[in-house]
Amino acid sequence: MAVDADGAVAAPEPGSLDGHPDPRAELIQLLTPEGERADHPDYPLDLTTDEIKALYRDLVIVRRIDTEAIALQRQGELGIWASLLGQEAAQVGSGRALSPRDMAFPTYREHGVAWCRGLDPTKLLALFRGVSHGGWDPADHNFHLYTIVIGAQTLHATGYAMGIQRDGLVGENGEAAIVYFGDGATSQGDVNEAFIWASVFNAPVVFFCQNNQWAISEPLERQSRIPLYQRASGFGFPGVQVDGNDVFACLAVTRKAMQAARDGQGPTLIEAYTYRMGAHTTTDDPTRYRLASELESWKLKDPVERVKAYLVRTGSADAAFFDEIEAEATQVGRRIRKACLEMPDPAPLSMFENVYAEPTALLREEREQYAAYLDSFVPEEAAQ
Amino acid sequence: MTTLTLSKAINEGLRKALEDDPKVVVMGEDVGQLGGVFRVTDGLQKDFGESRVVDTPLAESGIVGTAIGLALRGYRPVCEIQFDGFVFPAFDQIVSQLAKMRMRSQGRAAVPVTIRIPFGGGIGAVEHHSESPEALFAHTAGLRVVACSGPADAYTMIQQSIHCDDPVIFFEPKRRYWDKAEVDTAAGLAGALPLEAARTVAEGTDVTVLAYGPMVRTCMEAAVAARDDGRALEVIDLRSLSPLDLGAIVASVRRTGRCVVVHEAPVTGGIGAEIAARVTEACFYQLEAPVLRVGGFSTPYPPSRLEDHYLPDLDRVLDAVDRTFAY
Numbered sequence: 001m002a003v004d005a006d007g008a009v010a011a012p013e014p015g016s017l018d019g020h021p022d023p024r025a026e027l028i029q030l031l032t033p034e035g036e037r038a039d040h041p042d043y044p045l046d047l048t049t050d051e052i053k054a055l056y057r058d059l060v061i062v063r064r065i066d067t068e069a070i071a072l073q074r075q076g077e078l079g080i081w082a083s084l085l086g087q088e089a090a091q092v093g094s095g096r097a098l099s100p101r102d103m104a105f106p107t108y109r110e111h112g113v114a115w116c117r118g119l120d121p122t123k124l125l126a127l128f129r130g131v132s133h134g135g136w137d138p139a140d141h142n143f144h145l146y147t148i149v150i151g152a153q154t155l156h157a158t159g160y161a162m163g164i165q166r167d168g169l170v171g172e173n174g175e176a177a178i179v180y181f182g183d184g185a186t187s188q189g190d191v192n193e194a195f196i197w198a199s200v201f202n203a204p205v206v207f208f209c210q211n212n213q214w215a216i217s218e219p220l221e222r223q224s225r226i227p228l229y230q231r232a233s234g235f236g237f238p239g240v241q242v243d244g245n246d247v248f249a250c251l252a253v254t255r256k257a258m259q260a261a262r263d264g265q266g267p268t269l270i271e272a273y274t275y276r277m278g279a280h281t282t283t284d285d286p287t288r289y290r291l292a293s294e295l296e297s298w299k300l301k302d303p304v305e306r307v308k309a310y311l312v313r314t315g316s317a318d319a320a321f322f323d324e325i326e327a328e329a330t331q332v333g334r335r336i337r338k339a340c341l342e343m344p345d346p347a348p349l350s351m352f353e354n355v356y357a358e359p360t361a362l363l364r365e366e367r368e369q370y371a372a373y374l375d376s377f378v379p380e381e382a383a384q
Numbered sequence: 385m386t387t388l389t390l391s392k393a394i395n396e397g398l399r400k401a402l403e404d405d406p407k408v409v410v411m412g413e414d415v416g417q418l419g420g421v422f423r424v425t426d427g428l429q430k431d432f433g434e435s436r437v438v439d440t441p442l443a444e445s446g447i448v449g450t451a452i453g454l455a456l457r458g459y460r461p462v463c464e465i466q467f468d469g470f471v472f473p474a475f476d477q478i479v480s481q482l483a484k485m486r487m488r489s490q491g492r493a494a495v496p497v498t499i500r501i502p503f504g505g506g507i508g509a510v511e512h513h514s515e516s517p518e519a520l521f522a523h524t525a526g527l528r529v530v531a532c533s534g535p536a537d538a539y540t541m542i543q544q545s546i547h548c549d550d551p552v553i554f555f556e557p558k559r560r561y562w563d564k565a566e567v568d569t570a571a572g573l574a575g576a577l578p579l580e581a582a583r584t585v586a587e588g589t590d591v592t593v594l595a596y597g598p599m600v601r602t603c604m605e606a607a608v609a610a611r612d613d614g615r616a617l618e619v620i621d622l623r624s625l626s627p628l629d630l631g632a633i634v635a636s637v638r639r640t641g642r643c644v645v646v647h648e649a650p651v652t653g654g655i656g657a658e659i660a661a662r663v664t665e666a667c668f669y670q671l672e673a674p675v676l677r678v679g680g681f682s683t684p685y686p687p688s689r690l691e692d693h694y695l696p697d698l699d700r701v702l703d704a705v706d707r708t709f710a711y
Contacts, residue, residue, distance in 0.1 A: 137492035138456065145488050149480050155446055156481070159453020166435055166459065189473070193446035200441060354491035355525050357549035360580070360627040
């Protein structure tokens with residue numbers, strides 16, 4: 001650490017690790033950016049060609065959903081959209097590592113996990129269009145509602161995992177929870193509290209941190225002086241860093257952590273080292289705080305392209321396959337666009353619903369009064 | 385009928401809830417082995433085990449946040465926040481998560497969490513141990529906010545809160561923990577007054593005095609003293625602060641024509657302000673005087689050597705009653 005002549009401690013230079021280990025020193029990687037298979041002794045992974053093709057399909061489709069949503073926002077059909085561009089492998093790899101009975105707790109950017117869990121993407125569009133705050137049943141796909149307050153859901157997942165323990169479903173035939181959050185969230189008290197709870201109660205929960213390098217405009221250096229996965233050791237559970245742009249590695253690492261949680265070995269922190277290739281949301285302008293060259297270097301590590309390169313390199317897929325996936329993605333894009341455009345605004349009086357299990361007298365009165373107020377306007381046809 | 389202190393009545397209510405429903409989990413700081421700093425959970429961990437009566441790490445947001453997760457898994461957590469002034473680290477989880485989960489899910493996810501908070505002053509405590517933050521929660525749609533005032537209500541209201549499918553903030557008047565009264569622990573909840581209903585605790589014709597929690601006893605004492613002046617105070621224990629039982633309030637004020645609201649919390653932006661507005665709207669032509677509020681000053685809670693000046697007492701209640709007759 002730099003200390004000047006007056007004894008004042010200087011902040012580390014942005015990007016410098018100031019004597020700390022390389023943040024990617026222990027990155028688990030099973031597929032290189034060039035599409036070459038790598039092995040890791042702790043994470044053996046046997047995938048059939050069909051399974052790899054299925055992962056590729058997921059990656060392409062979730063990227064297409066994202067592209068379509070950005071376009072819809074630009075055309076005024078969505079209020080805002082939080083793009084997952086660049087994080088497809090982290091989300092699909094971890095999402096496909098879950099069993100149907102596992103429970104996933106997302107942030108607001110887990111469109112790829114939502115896809116893997118089987119949630120209709122139009123539900124996500126409804127949220128960003130302003131039609132609902134979510135509105136899906138978490139139990140339908142074991143995919144909890146999007147949480148917008150940063151890190152709050154880590155405690156929900158941990159509490160849920162404590163429920164799994166109380167249900168006696170840890171061990172053989174066990175279940176576990178996984179919770180998603182970003183690098184910025186690791187500064188939140190809730191996330192640190194969740195680490196403590198999960199640790200001392202040995203809760204079956206996996207903390208999946210997508211370190212996409214940026215919390216809106218703030219770089220990782222503003223959140224941490226050490227690699228994030230190393231935080232886990234201070235809380236007393238394993239932390240592992242995985243190449244977040246490598247769908248194979250994300251799958252293998254998450255599978256292992258989830259199995260450990262289900263078996264009763266407690267929590268794991270996974271840091272998926274990735275990059276937010278787009279803006280924070282459609283309202284953000286990353287050119288104000290980061291260099292174009294950074295994005296260019298990450299484009300070489302694209303999570304979708306490397307799987308394609310692998311499939312081509314190994315002769316596992318031909319042009320017809322890629323065309324077919326492209327056509328399907330286009331189809332999904334068209335379908336969700338149509339659904340979005342056809343999505344009606346909710347009825348005004350629906351805002352009074354679901355505040356409580358049963359409406360209170362006050363809510364009933366406000367609802368009636370507002371209904372009467374709306375009715376007091378003379379319809380246009382009648383006025384003419 | 386048994387004679388119980390208020391703290392023991394809540395303890396018995398929690399015990400009943402733990403017995404009746406295996407999904408009930410009591411959690412908080414020091415609630416297990418110690419039985420809580422006020423002994424409200426005394427003996428529960430011994431009888432129900434560590435997985436149902438949980439000593440948690442020392443972090444209030446963690447308590448409420450994990451309770452939400454347990455509720456999403458089908459449990460009915462009862463959290464204890466050790467003191468009123470310690471609830472704020474959990475404020476985000478309560479206001480942004482707990483209160484909004486039902487609407488966020490369009491009614492598909494319920495989070496029946498009860499949060500017990502000992503509140504109010506009068507025990508000579510240090511800073512942050514004497515506060516009355518109820519208005520902050522009553523302002524938040526999606527929460528129910530209740531306050532018990534005596535042992536009998538405490539016993540049933542805690543059970544009703546746990547049964548309730550909405551999140552409930554359950555305020556306990558800490559300086560009344562040692563008040564004793566008869567409690568019918570054999571009576572079930574079926575015939576009990578609904579959780580959202582106010583209770584008229586003294587009938588009168590001259591002025592309606594509204595109170596809750598620790599101030600109910602103060603107002604009852606004021607009603608006795610006022611009788612000497614020939615004034616009949618109607619004292620209503622609000623019990624539920626959100627929703628308010630406006631029907632009971634309005635019916636009483638229409639008869640008496642005068643209304644005084646009493647609480648320990650600062651009057652600015654408080655429950656009394658809300659009631660004054662509602663009563664004025666509903667009883668404008670019956671009111672003989674403006675609705676008056678008796679409460680804490682617009683200051684932080686003072687050092688305890690000054691709390692007798694800050695907290696409403698019998699004389700300040702009677703002073704307000706006198707003032708309503710000056711119009």
